[in-house]
Amino acid sequence: MKLNYTIISLILFLFIGCTESKRSFHKEDLQVKILNRLVGIEGDFAIAYKDINDAEKHILINADERFHAASTMKTPVLIELYKRAENTDLNLEDSILIKNEFKSIVDGSLFTMGVSEDSEKDLYLNLNKNTTFYALAYEMITRSSNLATNILIDYLGAENITNTMRDLGADSINVLRGVEDLKAYRQGLSNSTTARDLLVIFDHLSTGTLISKKANVEMLKILKDQVYNDMISAKLPKGTPVAHKTGWITNVHHDSGIVFTGNDEGYILVFLSKNAPDRDAVLEASADISRMIYDSYNTLK
Numbered sequence: 001m002k003l004n005y006t007i008i009s010l011i012l013f014l015f016i017g018c019t020e021s022k023r024s025f026h027k028e029d030l031q032v033k034i035l036n037r038l039v040g041i042e043g044d045f046a047i048a049y050k051d052i053n054d055a056e057k058h059i060l061i062n063a064d065e066r067f068h069a070a071s072t073m074k075t076p077v078l079i080e081l082y083k084r085a086e087n088t089d090l091n092l093e094d095s096i097l098i099k100n101e102f103k104s105i106v107d108g109s110l111f112t113m114g115v116s117e118d119s120e121k122d123l124y125l126n127l128n129k130n131t132t133f134y135a136l137a138y139e140m141i142t143r144s145s146n147l148a149t150n151i152l153i154d155y156l157g158a159e160n161i162t163n164t165m166r167d168l169g170a171d172s173i174n175v176l177r178g179v180e181d182l183k184a185y186r187q188g189l190s191n192s193t194t195a196r197d198l199l200v201i202f203d204h205l206s207t208g209t210l211i212s213k214k215a216n217v218e219m220l221k222i223l224k225d226q227v228y229n230d231m232i233s234a235k236l237p238k239g240t241p242v243a244h245k246t247g248w249i250t251n252v253h254h255d256s257g258i259v260f261t262g263n264d265e266g267y268i269l270v271f272l273s274k275n276a277p278d279r280d281a282v283l284e285a286s287a288d289i290s291r292m293i294y295d296s297y298n299t300l301k
Helices: 002-038 070-086 122-126 133-142 146-156 158-167 182-186 195-207 213-224 279-300
Strands: 044-051 054-061 095-097 130-132 242-249 252-262 265-274
Touching: 002 054, 002 279, 044 195, 044 279, 054 195, 070 133, 070 146, 070 158, 070 195, 070 213, 070 242, 070 252, 095 146, 122 146, 130 133, 133 146, 133 213, 146 158, 195 213, 195 252, 195 265, 213 242, 213 252, 252 279, 265 279
Parallel strands: none
Antiparallel strands: 044 054, 044 265, 095 130, 242 252, 252 265
């Protein structure tokens, strides 16, 4: 009886050990594949991946390396806006003036946004007219409107946005200013982030622990309407829902968000790059890595 019990225990131990080893090997194998895909591409890269239902299933590559945030900082702006709305400091349907005059954080001097540098043009046709907070938020995320972003940051306050990120556990992301503050840029005063911090933010969004369930659903809906889909979304099966925010400036190409696979399942993926002059190569690699992770996730389910 004792012998049979010992044999059964040994079999169970070996089975569990092999299962864990297989899982561990799979993670390591995937990480090697990711790194191999980036070989030969000039630049510095960071990747963060996490299963939204299993924190043990994650990959972190250079996750604490600091990057220029580019437009990924617009997700924190969105969160701060919805936080204020939840606290009844404002109503998302309240009116706000479409203006194009902002103060540099360096010396308070005024600057304006250039329509040619903005991915969204329509707001410039309506300067000095009113729109809603929601409309600005939608354009800021889906079409990455810089003008909408600056209007919202000017209203909400960059420091308040950063403080909210700290409250969420995103300890490194810094929202210092709006877009095109060239005086600040020349002095090295730029918004910055890490892959880990963006992972933390989207983890809150994925679990519905951000602000309120209603606000969470609304923010995810906006993020799912993203029109720039040449990185995380590019090679996923058609129709795969992805709530994400891209970001790019010269030699910087980012994407960060949640890939939903159905039935409250999915994962968070953050891809950051800098010092990367070959935009096409980076976009292609990020799309390939996204598909690798998607296939791996579905194999492990």
